[in-house]
Amino acid sequence: MGSLSLDAVALASLGLAVLYLLLVGVKAAGALRILGQRPPRQQAADACDGRGVAILQPILGGDPLLAQVLRHNLQALPGAHFHWLLDEADGTGRAAADALCAAHPGHQITCLVYPGAPEGTNPKTFKLDAVLAQVREPMLLVLDDDARLSAAALAQLVDELETTGADLVTALPCYRDDGAPGARLMAQFVNNNAVLTYLGLLPWLPPLSINGMCYALRSERLRALGGFSPLLRMLADDLALARALRRQGARLFQSTAPVEVQTHVPTLQRYRQQMHRWMLFAVLLLRDESPRLRLLIGVLHGLPPLLLWALLVLAVLPPIGLPAVAAVLVLLLRTGLLRHLQHRATGEMRHRALASLLAELLQPLHLLHALCLRRIRWRTRLYQVRANDDFRGG
Numbered sequence: 001m002g003s004l005s006l007d008a009v010a011l012a013s014l015g016l017a018v019l020y021l022l023l024v025g026v027k028a029a030g031a032l033r034i035l036g037q038r039p040p041r042q043q044a045a046d047a048c049d050g051r052g053v054a055i056l057q058p059i060l061g062g063d064p065l066l067a068q069v070l071r072h073n074l075q076a077l078p079g080a081h082f083h084w085l086l087d088e089a090d091g092t093g094r095a096a097a098d099a100l101c102a103a104h105p106g107h108q109i110t111c112l113v114y115p116g117a118p119e120g121t122n123p124k125t126f127k128l129d130a131v132l133a134q135v136r137e138p139m140l141l142v143l144d145d146d147a148r149l150s151a152a153a154l155a156q157l158v159d160e161l162e163t164t165g166a167d168l169v170t171a172l173p174c175y176r177d178d179g180a181p182g183a184r185l186m187a188q189f190v191n192n193n194a195v196l197t198y199l200g201l202l203p204w205l206p207p208l209s210i211n212g213m214c215y216a217l218r219s220e221r222l223r224a225l226g227g228f229s230p231l232l233r234m235l236a237d238d239l240a241l242a243r244a245l246r247r248q249g250a251r252l253f254q255s256t257a258p259v260e261v262q263t264h265v266p267t268l269q270r271y272r273q274q275m276h277r278w279m280l281f282a283v284l285l286l287r288d289e290s291p292r293l294r295l296l297i298g299v300l301h302g303l304p305p306l307l308l309w310a311l312l313v314l315a316v317l318p319p320i321g322l323p324a325v326a327a328v329l330v331l332l333l334r335t336g337l338l339r340h341l342q343h344r345a346t347g348e349m350r351h352r353a354l355a356s357l358l359a360e361l362l363q364p365l366h367l368l369h370a371l372c373l374r375r376i377r378w379r380t381r382l383y384q385v386r387a388n389d390d391f392r393g394g
Helices: 001-038 066-076 091-103 123-134 153-163 181-198 219-224 236-249 268-287 290-314 322-346 353-372
Strands: 051-059 081-087 108-114 139-141 169-176 215-216 250-261 375-378 379-386 392-393
Touching: 001 181, 001 250, 001 290, 001 322, 051 066, 051 123, 066 091, 081 091, 081 123, 091 108, 091 123, 091 250, 091 392, 108 123, 108 153, 123 219, 123 236, 123 322, 139 219, 153 215, 153 250, 169 181, 181 268, 181 290, 181 322, 181 353, 215 219, 219 322, 236 268, 250 322, 268 290, 268 353, 268 375, 268 379, 290 322, 290 353, 322 353
Parallel strands: 051 081, 051 139, 081 108, 169 250
Antiparallel strands: 139 215, 169 215, 375 379, 379 392
């Protein structure tokens, strides 16, 4: 009986290993196909300085890296017209913007200060909606205040907007790791999943949503599609915009142009808060999709961390044998595949083996947290979320 039990554990481990590698391999194959067709541009010859592009940045103070990130974009894209959308009550954000304007008098920077958004209104979309009528450039780019964009990446986004026939082109996120405990885990979550999630299914399915950290549109086309006004009551603005455009027959295009995100996440508590918000937005995305699509996404993106958990649990059960070998092989193949994908997508090695593994194993717990608790923190703000169009401060 003991031999039969050991054989069953070994067989289960092999099955888990094969299924995990199959699911990850399908997404990786799709991503590599897309990267092969249109690799991200890395060369300065491909760059542009941003002329003819309005960069809309809703700004909220509170992150100590804010001025550093804003300065990087000014230096990388000196020809762009920056619209910095500030809050009246945000003295920290306004002070950072004023200091950068004084230090860069040759740049086109328009600072616009707005009152607080009304209750039940997305504060980011509130400012984007208010500024849209003032944009005179033919193209606009919405860029989060914690996102860094290179001239080469902007050139690729503009080129794809002009040549693909798309109505919106969205960048591919990666995370810049500063070594803090929370940032290390967050970086590995983003860098583990971005390429597999945003590119992995593109050979077979069009984009379901967009990366709200960085996306480009033609100004007049956005106005013709209704602008940001219909999205004011939606908390997940990227999801809401993607759905609004899809309903009107607009085409979304997922670029391989990288946008590098960096926020100060010094503690595991801050990391947990950020993951809670992202996972809740993922729940909102899935809730309105068809059962077939929910099943597909659940299997491809939700099942692998559970398989990895089961594989590791079986690997440490005595006596140590074939299950441990299977787990080690899976971890080695996983590391090699993620390193290769990240290097292909961003030109850099961003993988940290232990933090990467821990970030994947924590995903089911973050999802459970989002399912059970609908109160999220968004920097300095708290929201009670019932649905994407039903949220209140506090």
